[in-house]
Each structure stands twice: as structure tokens, then as C-alpha cells.
Amino acid sequence: MRLRNPKDFWxxxxxxxxxxxxxxxxxxxxxxxxxxxxxxPGFFPYYLGLVLGALxxxxxxxxxxxxxxxxxxxxxxxxxxxxxxxxxxxxTVKHIGLALAIIVLVLLSSFGGHEFKLKEQLIAGVILAxxxxxxxxxxxxxxxxxxxxxxx
Numbered sequence: 001m002r003l004r005n006p007k008d009f010w011x012x013x014x015x016x017x018x019x020x021x022x023x024x025x026x027x028x029x030x031x032x033x034x035x036x037x038x039x040x041p042g043f044f045p046y047y048l049g050l051v052l053g054a055l056x057x058x059x060x061x062x063x064x065x066x067x068x069x070x071x072x073x074x075x076x077x078x079x080x081x082x083x084x085x086x087x088x089x090x091x092t093v094k095h096i097g098l099a100l101a102i103i104v105l106v107l108l109s110s111f112g113g114h115e116f117k118l119k120e121q122l123i124a125g126v127i128l129a130x131x132x133x134x135x136x137x138x139x140x141x142x143x144x145x146x147x148x149x150x151x152x
Contacts, residue, residue: 005068008059016056022049081112097147098137102129 003009023046031042085108093101106125110116136142 001064003064005063005066006071007063007068008066009063010071012056012059012061012063014056015059016053019049019052019054019056022046023053024049078112082109085109085112094145095148097151098144099129099133099146100148102132 026042026046026049031045032040033042033046034040035043085105088108089101089105092104096104103122103125106128107121110121110124133144133146137144137146
């Protein structure tokens with residue numbers, strides 16, 4: 001058999017490795033699994049890892065059966081900005097609050113895209129901040145500060 005779609009093949013390999021690695025780590029460190037009625041902290045990551053791994057294997061097999069393009073060059077700029085934005089979010093969420101940290105996350109990660117429009121990014125950030133505060137602080141009652149301490 002000949003590899004006809006290298007882009008899908010390598011995407012499938014990546015999905016399979018990440019998915020099966022998550023499932024392995026959950027089992028290896030013996031996170032409590034629970035069952036479908038009373039899920040433990042390891043239940044969702046384990047089964048999600050298995051599903052992602054199986055999806056990766058399916059994509060790899062499919063890459064031998066369908067035509068596709070070559071693998072493009074590695075895009076470092078989006079990885080830098082998005083990963084950096086997530087790190088900044090993690091470092092600042094306790095200090096500046098969930099709402100402002102999400103707006104900063106959206107603004108920084110948008111620099112990884114092809115075009116940056118401040119007004120659109122601010123609107124997206126505010127909508128995501130409002131939704132996140134509603135879900136995580138008010139809905140799930142997680143103890144995130146919404147605003148910086150000096151605002152109240």
C-alpha cells in the first residue's frame with residue numbers, strides 16, 4: 001500500500017499518540033475511574049483519550065485510501081502566540097480575575113492568526129468572558145475571582 005495523504009497520516013499519528021498517552025497516564029497514575037453513574041476524576045480523560053486515539057488510528061488508515069496534499073511547513077507563529085496566551089492566562093487569572101484574563105487570552109492568541117482586528121477581538125473576548133463567568137462562577141460555583149481585588 002502507498003501513502004496517498006501524508007497530511008492526514010501525520011495528523012492521525014499525532015491524535016493517536018496524544019490520545020493513547022492521556023489514557024496511559026490516567027491508568028498509570030491510578031486516577032479513580034468510578035463508573036458512568038458516578039464518574040471519578042480519571043473517567044472522562046481516560047475515555048476521551050481512547051476515543052481520540054481510535055480516531056487517530058482511523059485517520060491513519062484512511063490516509064492510505066484517499067488522496068490528499070503534502071504536509072505544509074510547520075507554523076511556529078500560531079503555536080507561539082496561542083501557547084503563550086494560555087500560559088499568560090494561567091499566570092494572571094488569580095491576579096486580574098477571570099473576566100480580564102479571558103479578554104487578554106483572546107487578544108494575545110488572535111495575534112497567531114492571519115489578520116488582527118481589535119474591535120472584533122474585543123467583542124469576542126467580552127462575549128467569552130461573560131459566558132465563562134456565567135458558566136464557571138455562577139453555574140458551576142467555581143471559586144474564580146471575576147475581577148481584580150482592587151475593583152471589588
